[in-house]
Amino acid sequence: MTAEKKQAKCEKSKPIFCELSANDLEPEITEIESLCVECGKNGLTRLLLTKIPHYKDVVLMSFECEHCGYQNNEVQSGGKIAEKGVKITLQVTTQQDLNRQVVKSDYTSIHIPHLDFEIPAQSQKGEITTLEGIIDRSIRALEQDQPRRQEEFPDTAIEIDLFISKLHALKILDEPFTVIFQDISGNSHVENPKAPIKDSQCNITYFKRTKEQNCMLGIYLDNEDALLKPIQEGEYTLEQIEGEVLSFPTNCPDCNNPCETNMKLTNIPHFKEAVIMATFCETCGHRTNEVKSGSGIESQGVRIEVTVTGKEDFSRDLLKSETCDLEIPELELEVGPATLGGRFTTVEGIIIALKEQLSSCTALTGDSSDLETGKRMKTFIAHLEEILDGQRKVTLVLDDPTGNSYVQSLSDDGADDRLKITKYDRSFEQNEELGLNDMKVENY
Template identity: 65%
Template sequence: MAGKIHENLNISKAIFREIDADDPNAESTVIESLCMNCGENGITRIFLTKIPYYKDIMLMSFECEHCNYQNNEIQSAGKIEEKGIKIKLSINSKSDINRQVVKSDYTSICIPHLDFEIPSQSQKGEITTVEGIINRAIVGLQHDQDCRKQIDTKAAEQIEQFINKLHDLMNVDEPFIILLEDISGNTTVQNPKAPQKDEECEVHLFRRTMQQNHILGIYSENEDTILQSINEDEYTLEEIEGEIITFKTNCPECNAVCETNMKMTKIPYFKEVVIMATVCEICGHKTNEVKSGSGIEPEGIKIQITVNAKEDFSRDLLKSETCHMNIPELDLEIGPATLGGRFTTVEGIIISIKDQLASSTTLIGDTADSNIVKKMNNFITQLDKILHENKKITLILDDPAGNSYVQSLSDIGCDDKLKITKYTRTFEQNEELGLNDMKVENY
């Protein structure tokens, strides 16, 4: 960013506490910053806000009244995601070219149709559109074209031809694909059909390599410190089970030191799981998470449950952090990262879906779309009818890791409303779980 923020300002703590992301009337914070263009002091405005269906972000806008230089930047206001993200978007019409895109500093963009790539960390994070990404590439290629025509006519002609091809893409003369890859996991593309599935957009999560973790400033020494704090007393499995273990960690919101409580417990007729809860006394942030205590199963599992009576809502349900959920009657699909790992009931998971969608409908400023808000409110109303009127639905959990579970109401096997199917994972699913590169021979 052109305006360098003074080092003595602790933005991550002091400013964030002054700005309420849920308050539409919240004001931006203004500070003096050094303009890297002319060296004079300019003004940087910082605003913490929430992108609908996404997360909290920090918007920064710099303006210098001495040279009129302006610059805008976006940064994630939350933690780095546990996995990186790959997005494959098919552009078939002008409406697709107008989709909003949130990308971080670590997002690489590729258009295979033209063999064109924008490398990671070559551009700052921003809120833009697919058209904006292409237009920015055109502006960059046009820079110094006049001088290039005088020095190297052939290179200038080739660049001009390529610029024309980019203009053709913006006209969508023919369908094309754009690929976005972000090792920080903080990139997203607008779904105009939300909360229904976006047929034109494919999203895959992947485990970062050690080198990619180092690019993000994540080193194994930090993990070893946490593990050491857990293992100092040399707990055995029998001692851990049923006991609550407390260890220090960093808050994912304000990065302050807080405590995480961890407990290993056994789900009847299933397996052991680890339940973790974190509460930050500084900012009040709370998180709950459930992880499998016995690793990845040899096969994936698909659970289908028909819900149309009161007893169905009270079934215990474990959704792991790798589980996809689907309600065909509502044309609703939920990825594994949306709700994370949860141990709850069928009613509890539906309430969590409703709460997640309700909190995502806070459309701010010029981004407000009355049609989307109306559509989302109608969808939330349908979820209310399911909860209060016992409207029949089918809840499907698809977990490639095989670590999800729904309680059966029968003493032996599955009851007539519950169907469990095990399947062999695909190469892509193994890749997402990090199994293809795992070497276990001769250990």
């Protein structure tokens, strides 16, 4: 359904639909009359804003026309386009993997290297489905015109029948296979059935979009050349703004209403400069806090291991950059950089943030919850509470390929006996994800 048709339906039915926000829709189903793209008569569209466990808010849209019987179902992101695209590589080894929920946007391409099979981006509408559902939909699409092909192009029909049999073989798992989801909008997701434990069969990487990909999404940076201009005489320098709180207008990531972001450049003792950013939306009450490095990427990555035994360790200052993985080996917990974002807090603060994020997950109380997942999540949260009460000794691991993360030492002379800091050379894949392999700085 094109944007023009959606706008036309909106204008001819209930204009208030154009003014609805995410907060207006949650959690009730909203119904509007809208034009059927098949017969042109009025049908009924139902909208529901819901949260997918361990993912984000989405808008489910279902259209049905009682005149001609036409039906259509779509899913769209309930928030803004992600800053980066996402690539999800899933190793399928069991029947449970075929039942994983998959959220795919309009811009998701799906590739199965084992069969050299690809579903191009924008060839299908966004939807919530399962891996088995994706394979079934591909089989139905290939079978649709087979009777005509068998009459007009018998050789082609035989080849397609052979390929359909290979797709059926994927469903009975004759052998393990790999599925790759790539989405330039960053709004795709594959369920982790072991959550909150790390999904060892699923690898998620993020990439920066090209200018052409931004244009496909309708993102145009008209002033990007101006952003690259050096600071002119009389403008602010880093020395002038250090310690000052700067404010600039932005849009709320939840309701998209105008709000302001406050930014301050601060110096972390024994480390480096960092930019602390805080946003508060007066419309919906949403708050975000981020921290970004005030300097460049370090020449080496850093792995920090701190043994947490009690209150003394809870008070350590901690800087987690937006590129840093966090791990607690004793709980088999590993979270990627995007889960908590960049934060300047304490060891206690980062554990509390983990607990709050898991506690607010709808997998515990939502319609999509199941008993096994809910029980596992509650047990895991209880373990985090034991850590905060000082009843459980754990190791907190920060692994940051940019080298921009930090944990305070309790010793005046280097790392103390419960803090281990290891510098390492980045791999080619890590440099590729950071965009460093394409940076040429020689002979300029």
